[in-house]
Amino acid sequence: MQKKLIHGVTSSMSALFLHEQVHFIEKNGYQVEVVCNNDPERQYDGLKLKHIPFEREISPYRDVTTLYSLYKYLKAEDPDIIFFSTPKAGLLGMVAGYLNGTDTRIYAQWGLRLETVTGLKKVILQTTEKLTCKLSTHTVIISDSLEEEMVRRNLVDQEKVVRLGKGSVNGIDLERFRPEAVEQQRLMQMKADLGIEPDDVIIGYMGRITKDKGTNELVEAFTELSYKYRNIKLLLVGDIEDGDPILPENVEIIQGHERIIHCDYTNEPEYYYSMMDVFAFPTYREGFGTVSIEAQAMQVPVVGFNSTGVKDTIVHDQTGLIVWTNDTAGLKEGLEDMIRHPLKRGEMGENARKFVEEHFDRELIQQKVLDFYNTLGASDDTDPEYQKA
Template sequence: DMRRGTDIKAIYSIYQIYQILKKEKFDMVQYTTPNAALYSSIASYFIKVPIRLYCQWGIRYVGFENKKRVLFKLFEKITCKYSTHIRAASKKNLEFAISEKLYSNTKGKLIGEGGTIGVDLSLFNIAKKNTYNKDIRKKFKITNEFVFGFIGRLSIDKGAIELLEAFKEISKQIITAKLFIIGNLEINTCINKDLIEWAKNNKNIIFIEQIKREELVKYYSIFDCFVHPTYREGFGMVLQEAGAMGCPIITTDIPGAGEVMINGESCLLIKSKDTEELKRGMKEIIFNHNKRINLSREAFKRTKEKFCRKKMLKNQLADYIDLLNKE
């Protein structure tokens, strides 16, 4: 049992993992996500698992400040210390981690172009985009309205405030614009309650809770623009999925998110935590038809070339074999 955030039950979680590892005697343990990685690195270190592989698909403390940042940086250092090998999600995340002295350049490595397992192009099949688009528009009674899409936790560090504030201004000028928000509102969120209430009562904002990937692919097809104004990111699976379905993309110029696509070619990059710049980007996508078409085409092309699942799994397998052979 593992929960988000800090939790006194973490000690019991570590103990449970320790018992499993002690019984099974694994040659390698791989872990990711902040809490799971922290607990597993500690447990596998004391069991002396030969290969303790930390997939650092994001660095949690980046979005924090003051004492909270110090505490969560300490947790990250512990995870890195107790791991024998680390695989960063992107080049800039790797460089940042080394500059922060989380680990040495001999312990950390980037596989391929970055990312994790890539996109299953048989599921995210752009040939079905028009059919899916018609089905979803019919379901929600949407005709020719321009549709923005957001997928993920609606939380501060995913850029929820900037997203809602930017759309609030845009919807005053383009009253038919729609915004799909797919994902859960984070519990105990610090987002302004008035802003949340405005969004929930706005008929042009459609909230959908988490859905299966088989259904999610259909929603990417309706997005005229995929918006991802995150503060921190490992690499951004949703950006790869959006690219696979030929969505014009707006995301932030930060390690991870800003490396999936190329600014001005296959996406628009904006400053993190900047509502005005996000609003300008969203307007540019709406009013510049040629730009929108070009971004869509290049996002698909880059995803197919760089982030196809078969290619990325092949790279990952080669890394596993190399690690095991060294032991």
């Protein structure tokens, strides 16, 4: 008899991110349904869905209403396993699963928002995070440093922690993210359209442009370096967000600097990685830095902050550089090292590709997820291999 698995996330975007993993699990004997918010304009690639209106931010009335809807849904479906991730879906999923009496309740910790907030919001997030972990039977944590941070803050019992491989949510598609997969004529045209010359050294960034992502420090470090190195350009790929905004003066620099190229969010990141000589990753917190391993798969070395979820993706002095000071001065120093040493960049890029192939192939991660599910029997004990797989 097929086991029934409910996989819950807050947003439909997160659901799409996991569609390959869901289909892989389905092909290997599980009945899987995904719970997420509804976006009527989005295509869900054959996923079996239940739309429940999770609110991303704290909203007591709506959260209670959503919890009741989720409880009724789980009561009707009676799943063998629930697997919920992202903060709001994780909390409500674990509460509803506990109230429903679901035997196996897995919470996947993808990133700790409370690391970079203060005051009452931090207290609320810490309390809800601890409750979510408490009500889970297993807590999947996607990087070593995130586990260390969660245990240090007494948010999770160590015996509940599960690691699938070396980390990441779903690994990456190594066929898509490889230099040879990029169509060269199109790449050359895109570079020409963006004003990128053959002799330019491109410092790249991919992601949301916010304070937490270290974009202030990146713009400031680049501005200082641009006075000294006339052939460098900064390629920013991502949207400037109003939530957690960067400094207004840095927005003006992005919009007005002649050697800063700003592109909106893209569905073809591999083409933009192919334009980069070094990838800047100065974020202050991550669960696991997927963009870092994508860049490295494209043989682009990474300069990143020594922060949760970032340092797990870089082998210092081999696939990139870790900025130990987490500030503008340290980032500037790391980027300048890369600018000045093209042979070093090339060697690191080759090492980076091998590092990603060994640890973060999507097929490898998906198999580890399946193997973990297959260990979950009537006793609901985790195989010791998956405590530190």
